[in-house]
Amino acid sequence: MKDISTVVWKELSEFWRARGGSRARLMSFLPIFFVFGVFWPLQGREAWVTVPFLPGFLFMILPLTLAGGTAADSFAGERERHTLETLLATRLSDRDIFAGKVLATTIYCTALVWACALISLITLNVSRGSNPIFWYSEISVFLIALGTPLLAVLMTAIGVLVSLRAATVRSAAQTFSIVTLLVFIGVPLLIQALPPAMQASLVEMVATANMTLVALAAGTVVLAASIALLALGIARFQRTRLILEE
Amino acid sequence: MTGYAIETKEMTRCFGALRAVDRVSLQVPTGSIFGFLGPNGAGKTTTLRLLLGLLELNGGSATVLGYDVSTQAASIREHTGVLLEHDGLYARLSIYDNLEFFGRVYHLDVRTRQARIQELLKHLGLWDRRDADVTKLSKGMKQKVAVARALLHRPSLVFLDEPSAGLDPVAAVALREDIQNLARKEGTTIFLTTHNLAEAEKICDCVGVIRKGQLLTQTSPAELRSQTGKATARIVGHGFSDSSLAALRALPQVESAVLRDDELHLELGPGTEIPPLVTWLVREGIQIEEVHKGRGSLEEAFVALMQENGQEHREVLS
Numbered sequence: 026m027k028d029i030s031t032v033v034w035k036e037l038s039e040f041w042r043a044r045g046g047s048r049a050r051l052m053s054f055l056p057i058f059f060v061f062g063v064f065w066p067l068q069g070r071e072a073w074v075t076v077p078f079l080p081g082f083l084f085m086i087l088p089l090t091l092a093g094g095t096a097a098d099s100f101a102g103e104r105e106r107h108t109l110e111t112l113l114a115t116r117l118s119d120r121d122i123f124a125g126k127v128l129a130t131t132i133y134c135t136a137l138v139w140a141c142a143l144i145s146l147i148t149l150n151v152s153r154g155s156n157p158i159f160w161y162s163e164i165s166v167f168l169i170a171l172g173t174p175l176l177a178v179l180m181t182a183i184g185v186l187v188s189l190r191a192a193t194v195r196s197a198a199q200t201f202s203i204v205t206l207l208v209f210i211g212v213p214l215l216i217q218a219l220p221p222a223m224q225a226s227l228v229e230m231v232a233t234a235n236m237t238l239v240a241l242a243a244g245t246v247v248l249a250a251s252i253a254l255l256a257l258g259i260a261r262f263q264r265t266r267l268i269l270e271e
Numbered sequence: 272m273t274g275y276a277i278e279t280k281e282m283t284r285c286f287g288a289l290r291a292v293d294r295v296s297l298q299v300p301t302g303s304i305f306g307f308l309g310p311n312g313a314g315k316t317t318t319l320r321l322l323l324g325l326l327e328l329n330g331g332s333a334t335v336l337g338y339d340v341s342t343q344a345a346s347i348r349e350h351t352g353v354l355l356e357h358d359g360l361y362a363r364l365s366i367y368d369n370l371e372f373f374g375r376v377y378h379l380d381v382r383t384r385q386a387r388i389q390e391l392l393k394h395l396g397l398w399d400r401r402d403a404d405v406t407k408l409s410k411g412m413k414q415k416v417a418v419a420r421a422l423l424h425r426p427s428l429v430f431l432d433e434p435s436a437g438l439d440p441v442a443a444v445a446l447r448e449d450i451q452n453l454a455r456k457e458g459t460t461i462f463l464t465t466h467n468l469a470e471a472e473k474i475c476d477c478v479g480v481i482r483k484g485q486l487l488t489q490t491s492p493a494e495l496r497s498q499t500g501k502a503t504a505r506i507v508g509h510g511f512s513d514s515s516l517a518a519l520r521a522l523p524q525v526e527s528a529v530l531r532d533d534e535l536h537l538e539l540g541p542g543t544e545i546p547p548l549v550t551w552l553v554r555e556g557i558q559i560e561e562v563h564k565g566r567g568s569l570e571e572a573f574v575a576l577m578q579e580n581g582q583e584h585r586e587v588l589s
């Protein structure tokens with residue numbers, strides 16, 4: 026555990042320091058905070074209150090778009106910046122390095138979402154004045170609190186797998202975007218390819234289903250996929266193999 | 272444990288058909304500074320990676336600090352420090368945070384960590400710059416920080432892969448002295464690879480020469496020099512003529528004589544005495560101003576070793 030937290034400490038320090046001086050660091054988060062914490066809540070003020078899952082869904086965009094790139098930077102970046110071999114020559118075990126990196130990426134994305142959720146809450150309550158206090162619906166709380174880290178782990182796992190072999194962050198990012206594109210295009214195509222009857226029942230299922238159940242089901246799928254991909258990642262993260270791919 | 276920090280027997284590693292390390296049997300005495308010499312692509316870095324358990328052996332065996340490289344590599348990495356081909360520093364972190372990270376990796380407690388980082392950085396003259404980002408440092412400074420990192424947890428063995436590569440001569444000398452002082456002070460065994468023979472000659476107690484994956488010899492620098500190095504002399508004077516040069520070259524103890532401006536460069540056979548040669552030159556009517564006697568350098572010895580077939584030098588200490 027101590028070793029994992031050491032790696033996490035290093036990774037988070039790097040994420041943080043990557044953004045220049047401390048003023049520049051805060052500034053670089055401002056666009057994200059503005060869009061997710063101020064702009065959207067104000068734009069869809071009523072919808073945020075009436076559509077229970079909307080805020081939660083919106084926040085999922087962050088882990089979806091950020092985690093993969095962050096993971097690619099963490100794994101492929103270490104090779105590109107020539108620090109990998111020195112890290113592998115330390116007493117740290119393969120597992121601790123791997124776990125520390127995955128955990129750091131997850132913490133980073135989750136912290137960002139939670140910060141945005143908090144800012145949104147303030148924005149909405151301030152803008153609604155004396156109306157009853159706004160608080161996220163159960164489903165949104167579920168998505169923000171648990172969905173974010175889950176999705177971050179999944180995207181991290183994908184990011185790790187594409188970047189284990191990549192020589193540079195750029196090539197890792199390219200492979201990653203192709204993979205995610207395939208998923209985003211592939212799933213709708215797959216649904217379209219289904220026979221019309223099945224499509225109709227699918228639509229009906231989604232329309233009538235209890236959103237909590239859907240979220241739980243989706244969460245389970247994401248969790249299972251993450252575990253499978255992480256297991257694959259750990260199996261491939263071996264120093265004697267990583268060195269050869271320098 | 273034997274008196275050897277590193278002991279390999281017929282250690283072999285292939286990449287496809289290439290034998291990058293070919294039946295290398297080495298012994299590095301505990302507490303010594305060992306220089307691993309060889310031309311580009313000789314297998315130095317590969318040897319180092321094998322000893323750290325970063326690559327698997329294809330044959331033979333090796334122990335480092337008494338641990339087997341194939342089965343106990345984690346223990347080896349626990350007790351060694353490294354400076355590999357790249358400095359391996361995190362460019363986005365400050366000097367201090369880089370060392371802080373590695374201090375945590377090796378489970379140094381907060382106090383020990385702070386004291387040790389301060390001690391090393393002060394010794395290397397970098398304490399005042401501890402908060403500077405590594406990106407902002409010169410190559411020489413980075414090498415120093417990397418050396419500090421390698422020594423941070425007081426490992427009993429340190430691997431340095433070309434520590435002075437890319438440094439200017441002054442920085443290289445400074446770094447060499449730092450390494451030497453720190454190693455002596457703390458009784459650390461040092462295994463360093465280098466192309467810089469002058470460096471090896473100055474700090475190493477023992478050198479190994481590798482070429483095409485094969486260990487040609489393992490000996491002391493002085494021994495290596497006398498094995499293959501030639502004695503030389505440089506004579507400054509006037510009145511050299513073609514006939515006197517020809518006569519000089521005809522002498523049995525003179526292997527070569529080259530005149531550049533007013534300087535005569537001689538390569539001499541083993542055990543040649545200089546005074547009789549000077550007398551001989553004076554008799555030839557040459558006015559001599561200066562005589563410089565050179566020992567064969569390790570560099571020459573090295574080149575000679577590389578040019579030889581290598582066959583007779585393969586009887587390695589095994």
Ligand SMILES: Nc1ncnc2c1ncn2[C@@H]1O[C@H](COP(=O)(O)OP(=O)(O)OP(=O)(O)O)[C@@H](O)[C@H]1O
Nearest residue numbers: 268269286291309310311312313314315316317318
């Ligand atoms: N991962 C690898 N895959 C294939 N061949 C390799 C690999 N690593 C090294 N080699 C080959 O093994 C040989 C020895 O390489 P090595 O890096 O050990 O040489 P070196 O003595 O460190 O050279 P230099 O002085 O240039 O650093 C070279 O021919 C090199 O091409």
Ligand SMILES: [Mg+2]
Nearest residue numbers: 315316356432
């Ligand atoms: Mg090398």
